[in-house]
Amino acid sequence: MSELFAKKLLEDVVRMTSEAKTSHVGGCLSCLDIISVLFTEVINIDKKNPNSKNRDRFILSKGHTAAIIYSALANKGFFSRKWLSTFIQDGTKLPGHIDHKVPGVEFSTGSLGHGLSVGLGMALSMRYNNIKSNVYVLVSDGEMNTGSTWEAIMFAAHHKVDNLICIVDKNKIQSFGETKDIINLDPLYEKWETYGWNTYDIDGHNHSEIKKAFIDSKKYSKKPSVIICNTIKGKGIKDFEGRLISHYRPPSEDQLNDILKGI
Amino acid sequence: MVSKSFGRILLEDVVRMTNVSQTSHVGGCLSCLDIVNVLFNNVINIDSKKPKSKNRDRFILSKGHTSAVIYSALANKGFFPVKWLRTFFENGTKLPGHIDHKVPGVEFSTGSLGHGLSVGLGMAMSMRNKKIKSKVYVLLSDGEMNSGSTVEAIMFAGHHKINNLICIVDKNQFQALGKTDDIINLNPLSKKWESFGWNAYDIDGHNTSEIKTALLSAKKNSQKPSVLVCNTVKGKGLKDFEGRLMSHYRPPSDDQLNDFMEGLELIR
Amino acid sequence: MRNSFVENLVKYASKKKNVYLLTGDLGFSVLEPFIKKNPKNFFNMGVAEQNMMGVSSGLALEGNKVFTYSISNFATSRCHEQIRNDICYHDLDVTVVAVGGGLPYGTHGYTHHGIEDITITRCLPNMTVYVPADRLELEFCFNKIIKNTSPKYLRLAKGGEPDLYKKKISASGNVICHKKLSEINILSCGSILVEAIDCCDFYKEKGINVGLFSCPIISEETKPEIKKLLSKGKTFITLEEHKKIGGFGSYVSEISVSLEEPARVISCGVLSDGYDLVGNQKYLRSLHGIDKEGLVKVINKLLK
The missing domain is CATH 3.40.50.920 (Rossmann fold)
Known part of the structure; x- marks a missing residue:
């Protein structure tokens, strides 16, 4: 199921960024497999009941990769797939950074380092109100530079907010270069462990590994969980894989056609 | 023993200053008093005659609310007249409640927590580029470990191996609303610093020889930035205040001041 | 405009040793000319603007002229207290440079609209706010910035703004x-x-x-x-x-x-x-x- 969904996401994301001639396809593709598994097999959301109190909450903290979430939500029926072709057009409902006015989107982001704190607040309230669902927050590895992310990490661990599940899309590239050259935090999972989180370190493109980590982390109590997903920026577009340009350059028509053929 | 008498002067000044002005924060002054004593007496290279010398060591008090102990240290080191200390917190004073760079010898104003380490880091980076061999010392509270900005500086200094930066954490185990362990428990704290590439010492922050040994060792470390996690007692020296949150707020009473001064006479 | 800023900065730094450029992980294909010529005076601070402002203060205290670079809200709102206490109160020679001032990142959504930055910077002590209209106004401002040793906010649009002047600006004042x-x-x-x-x-x-x-x-x-x-x-x-x-x-x-x-x-x-x-x-x-x-x-x- 997740494999099929992944193909839809791939097609949409490459088409959206190519047609709009816009950036950030690289970071969409690195988290594509994570989103596929999350939205098909893990997260409990329902377009008919989008504000159901028992829904799982999902926050995209790396808000610049909005395209993939818009695609996931459209394919889940939260809004018309036609909207996707209006991505970042004048007067669009779908801005370049994820926006809470879009049906199914819990929170707007775009400045890095905000999402985990917000998810933490939701999770605290849900715990207090005995809501059994989880909060999933997807952060980038670049966001690990940000002090505010660490503020949330420290607080969540201290209060053992175990309904909070953070996913790090560790695609190893941030906007100015390789993450390890800017502020090397490897081994990253050790940092989270030192700070009191239940930690998974997995291949972020292997659906069964992703699924297993999600299921395990949902069951885990006593600590918040983090799933560090080792991924490849630009995964799927050959010339973009593992390259900084995938953060900026939109896919060309040829690249789009290659992807469509492959699917 | 020059060191002890300097420490005693600091003690007397700090208790008197907070008593006379009826102001808060005596607890955090007393917890770091032995650290400041060793630092200013035995370690840091500063000279009241050449306060801007390029080769001086730099000291930043990031926990700016405990300015009294630094004002006392600087006055007694000759940076300004000791009689200024009596004007602490008064209208029109040169010595505001939070440490201020307009006071001779003070490198930087703080008062909002979580700023000092970044500033010290910037100084250290410039000094390294200019091949100035001195050190930058930054004194933090354990409450400041809550601040993301502190973590940003820790990560950056670790990554770039800024080895002329020495941070001292006054781990007095209290912050404004309670015990640090109850608010955000970061124990074991030195492990957290080590995980970001720092050279860490975990010591008794009231044992002057331990403090001195650690500071001298930190000065020699050429690979990494260093941190001294100093385990201290908030309000140390004032019996009713030791290890109690109210030492963060309540000024020493006249009775406490008198008892304290008498006690000092008896001991030394 | 951002490329002109870097050109001006490179030219200025070629005569000075004490010019630093810090970035909050932004400026790809913009800052490279400076980095190439001044590798020791450039730091990518990562996505950590609070630390960037603190570090710039420390560098300035040591007698350096510091420029920080980011997108307008990240450069101002996120680390406003560091700008207020560390840079402005100490009256330090730091220029906070922001791209995306106004609406050039309009399609990116509200997080990227730089529409409150002038308000929150101009109210700070010792601060001068520079808002050039094009390449030549930037040069006009930059020549004042290098002489101004107090805190500064330089608000740039993005790139590709049309030239609005035929020749170098010769105004004697600021208007x-x-x-x-x-x-x-x-x-x-x-x-x-x-x-x-x-x-x-x-x-x-x-x-x-x-x-x-x-x-x-x-x-x-x-x-x-x-x-x-x-x-x-x-x-x-x-x-x-x-x-x-x-x-x-x-x-x-x-x-x-x-x-x-x-x-x-x-x-x-x-x-x-x-x-x-x-x-x-x-x-x-x-x-x-x-x-x-x-x-x-x-x-x-x-x-x-």
Whole structure:
């Protein structure tokens, strides 16, 4: 199921960024497999009941990769797939950074380092109100530079907010270069462990590994969980894989056609 | 023993200053008093005659609310007249409640927590580029470990191996609303610093020889930035205040001041 | 404009050893010329703006001239207290450089709209705010920035702004006259100047003179020049790609109310209730009524 969904996401994301001639396809593709598994097999959301109190909450903290979430939500029926072709057009409902006015989107982001704190607040309230669902927050590895992310990490661990599940899309590239050259935090999972989180370190493109980590982390109590997903920026577009340009350059028509053929 | 008498002067000044002005924060002054004593007496290279010398060591008090102990240290080191200390917190004073760079010898104003380490880091980076061999010392509270900005500086200094930066954490185990362990428990704290590439010492922050040994060792470390996690007692020296949150707020009473001064006479 | 900034900086740094550039992990394919020539004086601070402002203060205290680079909200809102306490209170030689001032990142959504930055920087002590309209105004500002050792905020648009001057700006003060004082005048701040020029040209063809002054520098020092203009008893329209609250229009109004006979000031800027509109810069300017057509509407009303 997740494999099929992944193909839809791939097609949409490459088409959206190519047609709009816009950036950030690289970071969409690195988290594509994570989103596929999350939205098909893990997260409990329902377009008919989008504000159901028992829904799982999902926050995209790396808000610049909005395209993939818009695609996931459209394919889940939260809004018309036609909207996707209006991505970042004048007067669009779908801005370049994820926006809470879009049906199914819990929170707007775009400045890095905000999402985990917000998810933490939701999770605290849900715990207090005995809501059994989880909060999933997807952060980038670049966001690990940000002090505010660490503020949330420290607080969540201290209060053992175990309904909070953070996913790090560790695609190893941030906007100015390789993450390890800017502020090397490897081994990253050790940092989270030192700070009191239940930690998974997995291949972020292997659906069964992703699924297993999600299921395990949902069951885990006593600590918040983090799933560090080792991924490849630009995964799927050959010339973009593992390259900084995938953060900026939109896919060309040829690249789009290659992807469509492959699917 | 020059060191002890300097420490005693600091003690007397700090208790008197907070008593006379009826102001808060005596607890955090007393917890770091032995650290400041060793630092200013035995370690840091500063000279009241050449306060801007390029080769001086730099000291930043990031926990700016405990300015009294630094004002006392600087006055007694000759940076300004000791009689200024009596004007602490008064209208029109040169010595505001939070440490201020307009006071001779003070490198930087703080008062909002979580700023000092970044500033010290910037100084250290410039000094390294200019091949100035001195050190930058930054004194933090354990409450400041809550601040993301502190973590940003820790990560950056670790990554770039800024080895002329020495941070001292006054781990007095209290912050404004309670015990640090109850608010955000970061124990074991030195492990957290080590995980970001720092050279860490975990010591008794009231044992002057331990403090001195650690500071001298930190000065020699050429690979990494260093941190001294100093385990201290908030309000140390004032019996009713030791290890109690109210030492963060309540000024020493006249009775406490008198008892304290008498006690000092008896001991030394 | 961002590339011109780097060109100016590289030129300046070639003569000085103490120029530092820090970035909050932004400026790909912009900052490279500086990095190449000054590798030791460049640091990518990562996505950590609070630390970046603290570090820039430490560097400045050691006698350096520091420039920090980021996108406008990350450069100002996120680390505002560090700018306030560390840079401004200590009166340090740090220039906070922001790209995306105004609406050039309009399609990216509200998080990337730099429309409150002038308000929150200009109120800080010792601060001068520079808002150049194009490459040449940037050079004009930069020459003042290198002489100014106090805190500075340099608000850039993005890249590809049209040149609005034919030659190097030779104004003696901080206000640049484009069209001489008339009954109705536009005081413009930043790259939105292009719309004001189009508007004035439109009226010129009809034989109506509309005065136009560009004000790229918001500071105490500029106030007497603006005061002098305002005291001539004419009407002034302020124009900015920024919220009306607290921005350039507010600055001019504050000066006006200090006059014995305040001038009539009409403020044109980003509408308070339209903060979340999304689209490209041109589209958004039109919705907020700060493009040429919007100005024409305002002036036509005045002419009636």
